Amino acid sequence: MILLYLILILFSLVALLMSFFFIFKPEFVIELQRRFYAQINWKIEPISMQKELRNTRIMGFMLIILVLTTLLFIF
Numbered sequence: 001m002i003l004l005y006l007i008l009i010l011f012s013l014v015a016l017l018m019s020f021f022f023i024f025k026p027e028f029v030i031e032l033q034r035r036f037y038a039q040i041n042w043k044i045e046p047i048s049m050q051k052e053l054r055n056t057r058i059m060g061f062m063l064i065i066l067v068l069t070t071l072l073f074i075f
Contacts, residue, residue, distance in 0.1 A: 008074050016067045022060025026053045 022029055030052060037044045046052035 005074060008070070012067050012070050012074070015063060015070075019060045019063035019067065022063060023057050026056035026060075029056055 030046070034044060
């Protein structure tokens, strides 16, 4: 049971770290997504980069809320 808690905490901390990248480095996250899709032979480009950056930051904030909720239920 303790191992399960440790795994959940580890995943939560990784998700929290990712959320900070989404908020503070949205260009980097979008570029990673582009590179991933290029590897599987897809080309993606946002229609509006401003909206894409805003939505990526919002996704980061939502991820923080989900992580904090998860940690609340763990403890």
